[in-house]
């Protein structure tokens with residue numbers, strides 16, 4: 007029984023991953039997500055339903071467009087596979103409303119993070135629509151489970167501290183450091199992580215961002231006029247805190 011349950015959640019995750027690919031591609035460009043059929047970006051050939059089966063289509067088509075033979079990026083099957091594995095990993099351990107709600111909560115966060123991550127890499131944008139969706143999910147949790155001073159203060163610090171630093175940086179250097187999407191994301195995460203948790207997020211994500219930035223400069227992949235997306239650093243650290251809280255709290259206890 008357990009194994010069928012696992013396979014079911016894995017396939018469910020693959021299908022959601024396929025949808026996330028569409029979201030990542032279309033949401034920043036404001037293309038309708040549901041009604042418009044998928045087409046090859048090169049030749050415009052409209053995909054048939056059997057070209058749209060997660061993972062399998064990519065394998066059968068050998069990673070090429072069925073019409074013109076243009077290579078399809080590896081990231082599509084990879085995002086499908088990754089989402090499938092996440093769904094499997096987060097599947098409820100029993101069939102109770104509580105366990106299902108818990109799974110849904112964590113899986114929703116994972117899906118938003120995947121879209122945020124990829125869209126920020128592609129466009130240097132953390133979209134308001136995804137931030138609002140995340141806000142709704144986290145708020146519905148913290149209102150039930152946390153005392154309000156905890157999450158309100160977390161939100162204020164998460165939003166206020168990066169805003170203040172960005173403002174000071176702007177006054178001193180005339181440059182905008184963090185984007186508005188980054189600051190909003192910190193604020194929303196602050197509700198869930200609370201005051202010390204969000205300080206940890208800010209500190210560690212700046213550290214991760216600095217290391218990634220140095221590596222990119224070393225590899226000659228980043229120039230002054232082509233800055234790097236900072237969102238992925240925030241999302242990686244936040245994912246570490248949300249999905250591996252036992253390890254995150256160990257590191258956090260060293261720091262604070």
Ligand SMILES: [Zn+2]
Pocket residue numbers: 046047048049050051071072073074075076
């Ligand atoms: Zn094509």
